[in-house]
Amino acid sequence: MKERADMLLSGGNVLLPSGDIEPIDVRIRGGYIVGLGPGAALAQVDLGGRLLLPGIVDIHGDAFESVVQPRPETMIDLTLALEETDRQLVANGVTTAFYGLSWSWESNRGLRSGSEPARFLDQFEELRPNLRCDSQLHLRYEIHHLDALETVLQWVHEARIDLLAFNDHLNYIEEKIEDSDRIGILAARNGQTPEEYLAAHRAMRERYPYSLAGVERLAEAGRLAAIPMASHDEESPDVRRWFHELGCRICEFPVNEATARHALELGDDVVLGAPNALRGSSLYKRLSARRCAAEGLCTVLASDYYYPSLLAAAWDIHSRRGLELGRAWDLVSANPARALGLTDRGRIEPGLRADLIAAEVGPNGLLQAACTWTSGTMVYMGGTLAAQAFSGQGNVSGRVAA
Known part of the structure; x- marks a missing residue:
């Protein structure tokens, strides 16, 4: 039985270490990625089809x-x-x-x-x-x-x-x-x-x-x-x-x-x-x-x-x-x-730090960060994801760092 995660990032297109991009959920607990795929979590963020990239x-x-x-x-x-x-x-x-x-x-x-x-x-x-x-x-x-x-x-x-x-x-x-x-x-x-x-x-x-x-x-x-x-x-x-x-x-x-x-x-x-x-x-x-x-x-x-x-x-x-x-x-x-010898980050895979970016292409064709997490804590929210969250249209229940 999978242990309940602190956070589930769902609905994203995830860039995996292989270079493949897959629509897969990412489970986070204690600041680290603990699994890829569906599972129970205390909080959830629906990425709405955005890219999920390593920080x-x-x-x-x-x-x-x-x-x-x-x-x-x-x-x-x-x-x-x-x-x-x-x-x-x-x-x-x-x-x-x-x-x-x-x-x-x-x-x-x-x-x-x-x-x-x-x-x-x-x-x-x-x-x-x-x-x-x-x-x-x-x-x-x-x-x-x-x-x-x-x-x-x-x-x-x-x-x-x-x-x-x-x-x-x-x-x-x-x-x-x-x-x-x-x-x-x-x-x-x-x-x-x-x-x-x-x-x-x-x-x-x-x-x-x-x-x-x-x-x-x-x-x-x-x-x-x-x-x-x-x-x-x-x-x-x-x-x-x-x-x-x-x-x-x-x-x-x-x-x-x-x-x-x-x-x-x-x-x-x-x-x-x-x-x-x-x-x-x-x-x-x-x-x-x-x-x-x-x-x-x-x-x-x-x-x-x-x-x-x-x-x-x-x-x-x-x-x-x-x-x-x-x-x-x-x-x-x-x-x-x-x-730099930082073996705990740089890829989206279980066991590594949950340093992540939900990214979207803006109106001018530039990729922009919609949400950034460091060690599983949401430290930035912007773009259309923020607009949806604060208008009540999106499913964002993760805590943003003060």
């Missing part, structure tokens, strides 16, 4: 920065900013979010500089138990910021980091050095004159041997702590291989196809931006995420700087570019979960 896992997102710091000189209270970010995430079907907190040598003000990352982390840890989305910390460490190295090592030892990424933007900056207007913008952003900014850049270039030694120390600590690790903006297969040997098995935003292919040959995951996939091209004239997804050169899409892009890009790749929905959705759910 989105965002491996790399820093759009929260513009919520925390909407103007260069303005910092918003973190409680307010993170609550607003959380609303954006669950409204766009993101059930697990890795907040990409950068700590760089090049910023003299704002969230990425000085003591601000430490202050952010303290408040993030205090606030995240009350956030609706399962919120994790992705530290994007700029490898030449040696002043922060010991603190980052301490954070690793204290298990305060959920994903550690190594960033090196020196070559990107050097590409802009001949453009005086661009250097002026970068300098102003960091509260420096162009001369001060270029002097700081030269100082970082001289640190390279020490920076690489710092990477090796951090990577060893990350391996011992079993933290997933990534490397950002890799420019060659040799660089990818070096990071792979250090235990970094996630290749974020590789600059060229040869590097992406080598990452796949090594069995690593390749992350590209969902905004890139939507636009059809990179802002920096690098790899096209849309083409790479279609050709199997990309295993994971990330929101990067725009949270709504994940839901939209996965649907666009399926509905307009012809990729099967299961493969398109794996890019934003099953694959990032696997890459």
Whole structure:
């Protein structure tokens, strides 16, 4: 006899791990999926033929920065900013979010500089138990910021980091050095004159041997702590291989196809931006995420700087570019979960977390979240499902998180 579930999601078209879509009920108890098929439950939600999809896992997102710091000189209270970010995430079907907190040598003000990352982390840890989305910390460490190295090592030892990424933007900056207007913008952003900014850049270039030694120390600590690790903006297969040997098995935003292919040959995951996939091209004239997804050169899409892009890009790749929905959705759910070692989510099957999205195509042809659940708790309701529920036309008896 089947034990009574807490909730039954009925009337949905469910995307199964096989890639098949079937009209099957999903039973939830204690925050987990306990079965597929009919059964008794304390509460029921009639999905009315909508798609039921695994919740989105965002491996790399820093759009929260513009919520925390909407103007260069303005910092918003973190409680307010993170609550607003959380609303954006669950409204766009993101059930697990890795907040990409950068700590760089090049910023003299704002969230990425000085003591601000430490202050952010303290408040993030205090606030995240009350956030609706399962919120994790992705530290994007700029490898030449040696002043922060010991603190980052301490954070690793204290298990305060959920994903550690190594960033090196020196070559990107050097590409802009001949453009005086661009250097002026970068300098102003960091509260420096162009001369001060270029002097700081030269100082970082001289640190390279020490920076690489710092990477090796951090990577060893990350391996011992079993933290997933990534490397950002890799420019060659040799660089990818070096990071792979250090235990970094996630290749974020590789600059060229040869590097992406080598990452796949090594069995690593390749992350590209969902905004890139939507636009059809990179802002920096690098790899096209849309083409790479279609050709199997990309295993994971990330929101990067725009949270709504994940839901939209996965649907666009399926509905307009012809990729099967299961493969398109794996890019934003099953694959990032696997890459991050989160074996309890990313698929709709018994024993996994009930992180789910009921989705519908809106009047403009875009896929939108009608309802989002994290660990079986309804955290968002919108679209026509909300209209039906509050007009008394629909059968929605699940509790929405306060």
